[in-house]
Amino acid sequence: MTDKLVVADRILTGFDARGAPEILDNSALLIVGDRIAAIGPTETLRRDHPGTPEIGGRDYVAIPGLINAHHHVGLTPFQMGATDQPLELWFAERLAMRDVDPRLDTLFSAFEMIASGVTTVQHLHSRAPGDQTAVVGRAQAILGAYQDIGMRVSYSFALRDQNRMIYAADETFIEMLPPDARAPMAAYLGGFALPLDDQIGVFRALRDIWADAPGIAIQIAPANLHWLSDAALEQAARLSEETGAPMHMHLLETPYQKEYARRRTGGSAVEYIDQFGLLTPRLTIGHGTWMTPDDLALLAERGACLCHNCSSNLRLKSGTLDLNAVLAAGIPCALGIDEAGINDDRDMLQEMRMALTLHRPAGHDAKAPTAAQVLRMATQHGAATTPFGQDIGRLAVGGLADIVLVDWKAVTQPWQDPAIGMVDVLIRRARSGAVKTVLIGGEVVFDRGQFTRIDRDEIHAAINRALNRPDTPAEAARREMAAAALPIVRAFYSDWDIHSE
Ligand SMILES: [Zn+2]
CATH class of the missing domain: 3.20.20.140 (Metal-dependent hydrolases)
Structure with a gap:
């Protein structure tokens, strides 16, 4: 896997001992193999690693997977x-x-x-x-x-x-x-x-x-x-x-x-x-x-x-x-x-x-x-x-490069008051459509709605082909079993006292 820089307006690296979010502005992550090799200001990492391909950029926020x-x-x-x-x-x-x-x-x-x-x-x-x-x-x-x-x-x-x-x-x-x-x-x-x-x-x-x-x-x-x-x-x-x-x-x-x-x-x-x-x-x-x-x-x-x-x-x-x-x-x-x-x-x-x-x-x-x-x-x-x-679970030098890039414009369009903190906005407003790129172990596995290794539409079609049929004899028998079992199970618990302390 080639080295890469993950660039974002803001990177949430994790939380401090008191649970406060740790956020870096205009920063980048250098990915070597499946791990994070360096974290720092984007300009510094660009200067130190010229020619390294970049992912993300302006208007992105990076968070741990x-x-x-x-x-x-x-x-x-x-x-x-x-x-x-x-x-x-x-x-x-x-x-x-x-x-x-x-x-x-x-x-x-x-x-x-x-x-x-x-x-x-x-x-x-x-x-x-x-x-x-x-x-x-x-x-x-x-x-x-x-x-x-x-x-x-x-x-x-x-x-x-x-x-x-x-x-x-x-x-x-x-x-x-x-x-x-x-x-x-x-x-x-x-x-x-x-x-x-x-x-x-x-x-x-x-x-x-x-x-x-x-x-x-x-x-x-x-x-x-x-x-x-x-x-x-x-x-x-x-x-x-x-x-x-x-x-x-x-x-x-x-x-x-x-x-x-x-x-x-x-x-x-x-x-x-x-x-x-x-x-x-x-x-x-x-x-x-x-x-x-x-x-x-x-x-x-x-x-x-x-x-x-x-x-x-x-x-x-x-x-x-x-x-x-x-x-x-x-x-x-x-x-x-x-x-x-x-x-x-x-x-x-x-x-x-x-x-x-x-x-x-x-x-x-x-x-x-x-x-x-x-x-x-x-x-x-x-x-x-x-x-x-x-x-995992944080972005740290030496840790695994499991990173999510969120399109911040998609989260905040057409307007979000900037006085409200990034994490508050993320949890209250971000929909999955704003998730633009997902790296797992340094590899891009999802980018702009597409999975890089497996075709989602093909798998969905295969699931439909496999299930769009009458019940098999085993499935039909289990439906009967479910119908017979349900009232028995309900009756078994009917005298259980679930309010005792
Ligand atoms: Zn469970």
Whole structure:
């Protein structure tokens, strides 16, 4: 890769220790290979590196590549046939989803993410049927897609060894179904019953395969408290300790999960996983919507991270995280779009605006997040939840050159009062159309609406060709399973007290 200069009117390099944005005027970044080799005044870098090709220029603002710290699938569940439901019912509703090729699926949302300035994704692969070889094969298709489009990914295959449909044993659930629905459901759930040792085998195999790939890292995802036995919680903690791999764990996403934790542990899910040594700086809790002040204090004490999934919590009726309490506790908090944002897409600019706007309680003195706090969530704090850590999420000499160039005229046309700070304007007004150029590892992967390595229109056409057909027999059977399961799942939770303290 040839050296290049990224030039902008203003470069946001990151945030200082107090969280204030650090912005350089009329500056440039010298990119050598996949890293930033120098940062300085444009004229100085031009003089010192004559003839170096330039990207950006006047009327551009450069920011660190954004990090979508919680992502699962490409085409959204809604697109694939599952309407929004409260999470526990949604697990049943999702049975109706169509099948789609994992490579096409991954590329679909990678296009959306990159076009909104996302350069790194935390891809949490929730479930895949079959044996270890089949799961590794599916993971390889996903990782290959990210590699081909040039997007940085932190990937994990979720560890899960129980309670695959409700917060109780699979056998309990199957027995609750009408007699003729039991055998198909048992066969379906059995397809996802890969032994825990083999799930760990998937992690180890992928880590070996991708050990030398700079844009791909493999980490661990203990799926959620209800999905893991005590033995599995223990093994996840030991695996992270042994390998140093970070972990991302859904926890306390809904009030039903809080009640499940109370029934299983007699207390708090956060305190419980701490007993297994899971609560370390290597852990990120996904959602954490129902954490108590004591949970937050323990999280802060242990140095663990949180990932806020704002749109998802709204769409699945999960509840609203007290983001202001999280920020006040000093917990590094990332931002994730999860399965889909408020527009049923993966627009990180929109998700930041949602996080900025949702957490504004009444009262003149009530705390609300600032635009700088939200952008820090989507950059520096998101980075901390991935194995790339300090190498991404900011623009620093020696760090990876993951850079987004924003057309500032497009953000501010026809007028924006200059007294309002750049970060405030960016988070409140920038739409994905203003994202002009995206570099990942020093390479331009998106420029003026075009992806440089893969043709988006061709992939969209291939997705349409693949899905524009009647249901396969397996899909038709799953639609029937979803219809049979939904009322049973609803009934299972009907007497759960979700309002107890
Ligand atoms: Zn999730």
